[in-house]
Amino acid sequence: MYVRPAVAGDADFLWRILLEAYNWNGEQRFTAQQLAAEPHAARYLVGWPRRDDFGVIAQTDAGEPIGAAWARQLPESEPGYGFVAPDVPELSLGLLPEYRGRGYGRTLMEALIQVAAEGPSPIARLSLSVEDGNPALRLYTALGFTRVGRSGDSDTMVLDVRTCPTPLNSR
Numbered sequence: 352m353y354v355r356p357a358v359a360g361d362a363d364f365l366w367r368i369l370l371e372a373y374n375w376n377g378e379q380r381f382t383a384q385q386l387a388a389e390p391h392a393a394r395y396l397v398g399w400p401r402r403d404d405f406g407v408i409a410q411t412d413a414g415e416p417i418g419a420a421w422a423r424q425l426p427e428s429e430p431g432y433g434f435v436a437p438d439v440p441e442l443s444l445g446l447l448p449e450y451r452g453r454g455y456g457r458t459l460m461e462a463l464i465q466v467a468a469e470g471p472s473p474i475a476r477l478s479l480s481v482e483d484g485n486p487a488l489r490l491y492t493a494l495g496f497t498r499v500g501r502s503g504d505s506d507t508m509v510l511d512v513r514t515c516p517t518p519l520n521s522r
């Protein structure tokens with residue numbers, strides 16, 4: 352597995368991964384069509400890539416995409432579930448089911464945080480939303496995200512990229 356930057360041609364795959372994130376518990380709560388028609392969900396990807404969007408794709412050695420993490424700034428008038436402020440990009444993350452539990456999610460998150468910290472326009476903070484019961488919470492906590500609020504059945508979490516206590520800053 353290797354990680355590369357997400358590009359314009361990855362839009363369809365990112366929609367596939369957004370569906371995985373919405374259906375994280377294995378139930379098909381949303382179909383691809385329902386997701387595309389759901390205004391909140393569409394905010395995370397419509398028009399990908401916008402100027403400030405950034406993301407990373409995990410691929411097999413054969414070049415097949417298997418997972419992604421990306422981040423987008425959203426305005427207060429059209430917030431995501433993990434909205435904190437317009438200048439705090441909200442991230443989305445997911446892997447195809449058969450590739451989970453091998454450390455790839457953590458690798459994707461570390462790569463995304465690195466792009467946020469060192470990319471062309473450095474980002475101070477990243478936010479996300481994680482629904483109650485999603486074991487991804489453990490990953491986010493291990494990476495240094497802290498809970499800053501609630502939205503429905505989900506925690507809103509934030510990482511201060513500048514003081515990120517991940518292995519990234521000790522490399």
Ligand SMILES: CC(C)(COP(=O)(O)OP(=O)(O)OC[C@H]1O[C@@H](n2cnc3c(N)ncnc32)[C@H](O)[C@@H]1OP(=O)(O)O)[C@@H](O)C(=O)NCCC(=O)NCCS
Pocket residue numbers: 371372373374375444445446447450451452453454455456457458480481482485486487489490491493
């Ligand atoms: C969330 C996701 C990307 C994590 O990727 P992953 O490759 O499965 O996770 P990793 O193997 O890198 O594990 C990293 C940590 O996450 C936690 N974790 C993630 N998924 C877990 C699970 N199903 N059960 C228990 N712990 C889990 C663990 O703390 C793990 O650390 P550890 O191995 O030291 O215990 C992946 O499970 C996934 O695609 N899930 C469905 C979509 C989703 O939930 N997206 C996030 C929405 S907020």
